[in-house]
Amino acid sequence: MPDPIIIVGAGQAGAALAARLRGLGYDGPLLILGEEPHPPYQRPPLSKKYMSGELDIPRLLIRPASWYGEQNIELRQSTPVMEISPQERRVTLGDGAQLAYAKLALTTGAHPRRLPAAMGGDLADVFTIRNLADVDALSPVLDPGRSLLVVGGGYIGLEAAAVAASKGLKVILIEMAPRILQRVACALTSDYFRSLHGRHGVVIRESAALLELLGKDGRLTGALMQDGSVIEADLAVIGIGIAPNVDLAERAGLAVENGIVVDGSCRASAEDVYAAGDCANFPWRGSRTRLESVQNAIEQAEHAAAAMLGAGKDYDPTPWFWSDQYDVKLQIAGLCRGYDDAVPRPGRREGSQSVWYFAGERLIAVDAMNDALAYAFGKKLIEAGLSIPKAVAADSSSDLKRWAAGG
Amino acid sequence: MPKVTWVLGNGKEITAEVPVGLNMMEAAVTNNVPDVIGECGGCLSCATCHVFVDPAWFAKTGGPSEMESDMLEITLVDRQPTSRLSCQITSVPELDGLIFKVPQL
Numbered sequence: 001m002p003d004p005i006i007i008v009g010a011g012q013a014g015a016a017l018a019a020r021l022r023g024l025g026y027d028g029p030l031l032i033l034g035e036e037p038h039p040p041y042q043r044p045p046l047s048k049k050y051m052s053g054e055l056d057i058p059r060l061l062i063r064p065a066s067w068y069g070e071q072n073i074e075l076r077q078s079t080p081v082m083e084i085s086p087q088e089r090r091v092t093l094g095d096g097a098q099l100a101y102a103k104l105a106l107t108t109g110a111h112p113r114r115l116p117a118a119m120g121g122d123l124a125d126v127f128t129i130r131n132l133a134d135v136d137a138l139s140p141v142l143d144p145g146r147s148l149l150v151v152g153g154g155y156i157g158l159e160a161a162a163v164a165a166s167k168g169l170k171v172i173l174i175e176m177a178p179r180i181l182q183r184v185a186c187a188l189t190s191d192y193f194r195s196l197h198g199r200h201g202v203v204i205r206e207s208a209a210l211l212e213l214l215g216k217d218g219r220l221t222g223a224l225m226q227d228g229s230v231i232e233a234d235l236a237v238i239g240i241g242i243a244p245n246v247d248l249a250e251r252a253g254l255a256v257e258n259g260i261v262v263d264g265s266c267r268a269s270a271e272d273v274y275a276a277g278d279c280a281n282f283p284w285r286g287s288r289t290r291l292e293s294v295q296n297a298i299e300q301a302e303h304a305a306a307a308m309l310g311a312g313k314d315y316d317p318t319p320w321f322w323s324d325q326y327d328v329k330l331q332i333a334g335l336c337r338g339y340d341d342a343v344p345r346p347g348r349r350e351g352s353q354s355v356w357y358f359a360g361e362r363l364i365a366v367d368a369m370n371d372a373l374a375y376a377f378g379k380k381l382i383e384a385g386l387s388i389p390k391a392v393a394a395d396s397s398s399d400l401k402r403w404a405a406g407g
Numbered sequence: 408m409p410k411v412t413w414v415l416g417n418g419k420e421i422t423a424e425v426p427v428g429l430n431m432m433e434a435a436v437t438n439n440v441p442d443v444i445g446e447c448g449g450c451l452s453c454a455t456c457h458v459f460v461d462p463a464w465f466a467k468t469g470g471p472s473e474m475e476s477d478m479l480e481i482t483l484v485d486r487q488p489t490s491r492l493s494c495q496i497t498s499v500p501e502l503d504g505l506i507f508k509v510p511q512l
Contacts, residue, residue, distance in 0.1 A: 023441075042448045049450075059429075064437050295453075298446055322452040329474075331452055349473075372477035376454075379481055401480070 002028055003100045004074075005308065006091060008081050008248065009107035010034025012042065012294055013277030013301040015062045017105050020305035022071050030073045031099070033091070035080045038132060039065045044294060046135045047159040048324045052166065053139070057132070084252045086270035103272045103308050106260055107301060108245035110278040110292065115151070115238055120213025125220040126236045129156055141235060144168030149223055149233035151210060153180030155323045157239030158193060162325040164237075165200045172231055173197070174208040174223070186342035188355045189367045193325065200326055242292060244279040257281060259290040264314030266304035274308060276300040282315060287337070295320050318383045331372065333379035334365030346396045347371035354378070356393035363387040373400065380404040409503040413440045413458070416511025425498040431507070432456035432494035442512045449494035451475060457482040460489040460496075461506035468496050468505070484510035 005021065007014045010032050018032055034040070041060040049055040058064075068075040083092040090100045112128035115121030127138045142148070148164045150157045153175030165171045173180070179190040194204055209226035213236060222232040244259040255261040255269035259281030266274045266282070277297040281290045291300075296317060303315045321332040328351070336342075339357040347353050347370065354374035357365040363386070366378030377400035381388060386406065392398045408424040411434060415421070425434040435443035435456065444455035451474055460468050468491060471479060475495050479486045493507065 044450075045448060059433065062436075067437070067439075294446060294448075320453070322447060322450070324450065329450075329452065370474075372451075372474050373480065376477055376480040 003089070003102040004029035004031045005103045005105065006099060006101040007032045007105045007107055008084070008091065009109055009245075009277070009279070010036065010040045010075065010077065011107060011109045011277065012040065012062060012297040013107035013109070014105070015040035016298040017107060017276060017301035017305045018068075018071070018073050019063070020302040021308065022073070024305060024309055026305075026309055027072075028102070032068070032073060032075045033079045033081055033093070034075070034077050036131060036133075037078045039063070039068065039075060039077065041132065042294070043130070044322075046132065047129050047156055048163065050132075051129075051135050051139055051142075051160070051163045060132070081248060084248050084273075086252055086254070086273050089272070101272075104274065105301075105304055105308070106249060106268065106273065106275040106279060107277045107297075108248065108260075108275075108279045110242040110244045112156075112238065112242050113240045115210075115213065115240075118212075119210070120215055120220070120223075121238070123213055123215040123220045123236075124218055125234065126213060126238060128238050129160060130242065138235075138237070142167050142169060146170070146234040147172070147232060149174065149231055149236040150239060151223075151236060152239035152241070153177070153204065153206070154183065154239055154241065155181075155321075157237065158197065158325055159323060160237045160239060161197060161202050162200070165197070165202050166326065169235075171202045172233065173202060173204045174210060174225070174231070175204070175206045176209050178207050180204060180206060185336065185367055186339065186355060186357065188342055188344050189330075189369075192353060192369055193330075196326060196328055242278065244281075244290065246279060249275070249279075257288070261288075264316075265307040265312065266300060266315060267307065274304045276304040284316070289335075291317075291319055291335075293319060293321050318379065320379060328370055329372075331368045331375035332365065333368075333375055334363075334382040336365040336367075339364055341390065343390050343393045345374060345394055347374060348396070356388075356390070358387075358390060358393075361387060361390070363393070377401060377404040409498050409500060409505065411498070411502070411505045411507070413438075413443070414506065414508045415441065416509060427498050427500060429498050430494050431458070431496045431498065431505075432492070434498065435493060435509075440509060442509050443493060445494060451478060451492065451495065454478045454481050454492060455483075456493045457484065457486075457510055458491060458493045459487055459508040459510065460491055461508065462489055464502075464505050465489045467501060471495065482510070483512050 150173040260275040352371040368375035447453035
């Protein structure tokens with residue numbers, strides 16, 4: 001029997017990679033090694049419908065547990081990998097067992113940044129949101145009337161704030177930067193979400209630097225801010241970003257720089273080793289890029305699967321993202337990296353709005369808030385490499401469909 | 408349990424029992440129906456679970472909501488009068504026998 005293709009990491013990317021290998025006709029041995037005790041599951045609902053209790057674990061799974069066996073895919077849960085050895089073509093498991101591989105895919109994902117212990121990061125009642133276990137610990141303590149401090153005004157922090165506020169907690173969100181979403185969106189989008197949260201009673205403090213979390217007997221009591229003020233809180237969610245899981249790659253001597261460095265075919269710097277998803281850093285439109293999204297996890301993993309079987313095209317995605325907060329769906333097409341202007345466009349419905357990002361005169365991204373039509377046509381335009389004049393973007397009566405069809 | 412059939416682009420059919428309460432995107436993924444992807448997990452964000460409802464069944468499934476209709480603008484295969492995003496159709500006993508045509512990508 002030939003050595004298997006081994007996939008390290010049983011998340012969205014690992015599952016997509018395995019499915020695509022089988023879909024493309026690879027019928028050799030295939031093994032997925034995952035750290036967590038669950039089959040691959042969707043992470044986005046964790047900070048949304050799973051956290052609010054509207055979705056249970058079976059429906060969180062990307063494929064039913066039985067699917068892997070049916071596809072002759074060996075899925076090993078609770079099986080962390082200790083070491084990979086590209087020279088010897090093998091991986092070492094926690095119990096010392098070694099497995100030989102023919103090809104190796106690293107879909108190791110990312111982990112949330114934590115506050116250091118010196119800042120109170122390891123106090124009880126301080127949570128991060130990344131894994132099922134994180135949310136299973138947090139959800140039961142989100143009781144109405146309690147106070148929650150959210151550290152970080154990115155999407156995870158805002159989604160957690162929305163769920164908690166909807167459950168009746170008192171929520172304060174602090175953001176170190178001058179505005180929420182600063183890293184990922186323009187001021188117009190920040191304004192929209194600041195005001196949305198304000199209407200739901202969430203207090204947002206921007207340019208607010210945390211000095212340390214305060215505790216008593218190991219439990220959180222609040223936060224001391226740099227300006228000397230104290231925010232009292234029963235619970236804290238830390239949403240200050242994620243970092244790619246690169247330990248294995250680094251120790252194996254693979255090139256690592258903000259993620260596992262891969263080429264357009266998802267190949268890492270050692271022969272027959274590939275990487276995809278949150279952990280991979282790939283060349284895209286002239287810049288090294290690492291995307292944290294479901295779209296990238298799936299599409300890059302599928303690209304890696306094809307590359308493992310000999311395909312040669314470069315990965316060239318149209319990134320897209322979404323976030324759900326209260327009754328607002330945010331959909332983002334493209335990547336606003338490098339924008340120099342952002343144009344607002346009112347939507348057809350109350351509360352619906354979109355923001356169109358331009359680099360020079362070229363459309364590069366759209367944020368659509370409860371405006372699926374703007375998202376749809378923005379995505380179509382960006383995918384096709386088409387642009388529209390800024391005045392057209394701003395004019396809510398302009399016919400986007402016509403422009404998306406090429407003029 | 409309602410039985411649902413997906414007719415693929417090549418004429419092949421996949422028929423499966425779909426537990427009540429599950430949506431038809433989840434059912435398609437579970438049953439390895441090709442080209443019904445469900446990238447966003449069924450939250451009306453991606454339009455990758457596009458299907459054509461057999462016209463005889465369209466009255467029973469009903470048409471798309473406004474938001475869903477907007478999303479049907481970016482399906483990979485152009486929408487038709489009975490296009491739906493299958494994540495927005497929940498399995499109920501009345502849909503026993505339902506037939507979808509799967510757009511060929």
